[in-house]
Amino acid sequence: MSFYIEMQATAHELIEEFGQVGVVTRLTPPDPILGGEPVSTPHPAALVPMAYEARYIDGTNIRTGDMQIYISSVGLAIEPTVGDVVAANGTDYAIVNGDPNKYDGVTAVVFIVQGRIAA
Structure with a gap:
């Protein structure tokens, strides 16, 4: 077992213990030729939403109300990315940045994303 797989397991255990169950939703746009409706696909995930410390809020890159969301990569079928929406704490957060x-x-x-309240 590699060091990074051990770290992944440790991160997953901590997120499950101290976090919550949420959903990462990916919106797939309609086919450009055939058209149709966008398809929304929910993916259950273990996550921990945390408010940014005031010293990091600059009003441009990180705004008041943005959340730093740690998402366990174990069992998640997708890699959360910009454009996805994370449901946490009863609120939907659009991913605006991620690592x-x-x-x-x-x-x-672990996936660490910056979520902004979805409009």
Whole structure:
């Protein structure tokens, strides 16, 4: 077992213990030729939403109300990315920035995303 898989397991245990169950929803746009409706696909996830400390809020990149959301990569079928929506604390947060934390280039230890209240 590699070091990064062990770190992934540790992160997952901590998120499950101290976090909550949420949903990462990916909206797939309609086919550009055939048209149709966008398809919304929910993916259950273990996550921990945390408010940014005041010293990081600059009003441009990080705004008041933005959340730093740690999402366990274990069992998650997708890699959360800009455009996805995370449901946490009864609120929907649009992902505006993210870091997959793939230190070895392969294993996502934990996904850390910046969520902004979805309009």
